[in-house]
Amino acid sequence: TIARPGTGAHTSVLLETVGSRHDPPSPSLHAPSAPPAVAARGLTITDSEGRDYIDACGGAAVSCLGHGHRDVIAALHEQADTLAYAHTGFFTTEAAERLGDRLVADAPEGIGHAYLVSGGSEAVEAALKLARQYATERGEDGRRHVIARRQSYHGNTLGALATGGNEWRRAQFKPLLMETHHIAPCFAYREQREAESDADYAARAAGELETKIQELGPETVLAFVAEPVVGATAGAVPPVGDYFRRIQEICDRHGVLLVLDEVMCGMGRTGTLHACEQEGISPDLMTVAKGLGGGYQPIGAVLLSERIYDAISNGSGFFQHGHTYMGHPMAAAAALAVQEVIARDDLLANVREMGAHLRARLKETFGRHAHVGDVRGRGLFQAIELVADRETKDPFDPALKLHARIKAAAMERGLMVYPMGGTIDGARGDHVLLAPPFIVEREDIDRIVERLAEAVDAGL
Numbered sequence: 129t130i131a132r133p134g135t136g137a138h139t140s141v142l143l144e145t146v147g148s149r150h151d152p153p154s155p156s157l158h159a160p161s162a163p164p165a166v167a168a169r170g171l172t173i174t175d176s177e178g179r180d181y182i183d184a185c186g187g188a189a190v191s192c193l194g195h196g197h198r199d200v201i202a203a204l205h206e207q208a209d210t211l212a213y214a215h216t217g218f219f220t221t222e223a224a225e226r227l228g229d230r231l232v233a234d235a236p237e238g239i240g241h242a243y244l245v246s247g248g249s250e251a252v253e254a255a256l257k258l259a260r261q262y263a264t265e266r267g268e269d270g271r272r273h274v275i276a277r278r279q280s281y282h283g284n285t286l287g288a289l290a291t292g293g294n295e296w297r298r299a300q301f302k303p304l305l306m307e308t309h310h311i312a313p314c315f316a317y318r319e320q321r322e323a324e325s326d327a328d329y330a331a332r333a334a335g336e337l338e339t340k341i342q343e344l345g346p347e348t349v350l351a352f353v354a355e356p357v358v359g360a361t362a363g364a365v366p367p368v369g370d371y372f373r374r375i376q377e378i379c380d381r382h383g384v385l386l387v388l389d390e391v392m393c394g395m396g397r398t399g400t401l402h403a404c405e406q407e408g409i410s411p412d413l414m415t416v417a418k419g420l421g422g423g424y425q426p427i428g429a430v431l432l433s434e435r436i437y438d439a440i441s442n443g444s445g446f447f448q449h450g451h452t453y454m455g456h457p458m459a460a461a462a463a464l465a466v467q468e469v470i471a472r473d474d475l476l477a478n479v480r481e482m483g484a485h486l487r488a489r490l491k492e493t494f495g496r497h498a499h500v501g502d503v504r505g506r507g508l509f510q511a512i513e514l515v516a517d518r519e520t521k522d523p524f525d526p527a528l529k530l531h532a533r534i535k536a537a538a539m540e541r542g543l544m545v546y547p548m549g550g551t552i553d554g555a556r557g558d559h560v561l562l563a564p565p566f567i568v569e570r571e572d573i574d575r576i577v578e579r580l581a582e583a584v585d586a587g588l
């Protein structure tokens with residue numbers, strides 16, 4: 129329910145908005161002035177004053193098909209007409225079954241089941257509980273420690289918040305959070321030493337996991353959680369070398385479950401359906417959301433390996449979890465339609481091609497910019513990192529709220545981008561994330577980069 133449209137009164141309290149909450153104690157600058165969106169088609173969202181905005185970030189890497197796609201709308205109409213809701217305690221539905229089948233068929237090796245929920249945080253919560261129940265079914269009650277990485281975001285519910293590595297988000301809720309442990313991210317621009325090869329850096333960064341597991345006692349460690357390409361907290365940071373293969377080997381050796389959070393970087397965003405495909409690994413548990421339903425409905429999923437499923441189904445027989453709206457047929461129908469369009473129209477090829485074009489244009493435009501330290505990402509998941517000094521990589525003073533100024537300058541120019549910033553918890557420097565819909569064309573990208581260049585210079 130959006131109360132009193134136009135005033136922003138409701139959203140100012142309830143909505144988290146991009147790029148405004150990372151420099152404590154910054155006031156949020158967003159919602160009171162957030163324009164009411166009234167329509168959307170393709171790459172464009174229109175506000176109540178008739179102003180158009182190019183959606184260059186899919187909101188928060190959500191709108192992978194763009195807005196108003198006829199095929200998805202038709203699927204939603206049909207599902208609403210046939211069956212809008214049936215509680216999973218009583219029924220399964222064709223839409224949920226078909227989506228589950230599709231997710232499993234397209235998943236990395238070893239994944240055998242999908243558990244449908246309503247979003248990313250719910251998926252992370254379910255993954256953590258699946259990990260724990262797997263351990264207890266096997267009589268490994270001592271496995272309780274969750275290890276994650278400092279530069280990460282896994283959601284805002286309590287388990288997901290505890291897992292994420294953003295201290296500022298966690299600080300005031302700490303008394304409510306389970307104990308978790310954090311190691312360094314694999315973040316070449318910030319952490320790789322000069323003269324250190326990719327292989328050596330990957331080994332050093334992954335080695336932190338081994339050290340942490342030994343420190344806690346391997347038999348007490350339940351799971352390691354990581355985003356294959358770090359999204360919101362650091363800005364499209366891909367791993368280096370064989371980092372994730374090493375991580376998988378360490379997890380396997382110690383019986384620690386590998387949980388990959390692909391809520392933001394997954395479902396085609398990086399040019400393959402799952403980001404982990406590019407790492408040549410297969411997790412025990414994987415979370416997806418955002419691009420799964422493309423924003424047409426709230427939906428997320430946990431993909432789980434056969435061995436986790438088997439341990440639970442041969443043990444107590446059911447997963448001790450559940451939400452009223454899990455497996456919602458409308459959400460499943462929307463996600464199915466989104467995924468069918470992506471496959472039918474070969475949009476992942478466009479993600480790779482347009483991703484390369486976006487990266488080239490960003491490099492061309494910002495490669496020598498005095499205040500852009502890094503251009504990075506995969507597929508249509510690219511970011512620039514802003515620095516006060518390119519040589520020292522010193523960030524801007526967080527008090528400047530540069531990311532927020534750039535966001536505002538971009539909105540003034542009819543461009544939606546996803547900036548984050550602040551010198552907090554290893555997130556050193558402001559960055560701007562781009563995640564346009566997979567239907568984006570060359571001319572759109574050229575326009576996006578031109579407007580971004582203007583917005584960056586206006587914001588600096």
Ligand code: PLP
Binds near residue numbers: 281390391393418
């Ligand atoms: N995990 C990652 C990697 C995310 O980026 C997000 C959201 O940004 C979440 C989990 C939480 O998803 P949601 O906001 O749908 O609860």
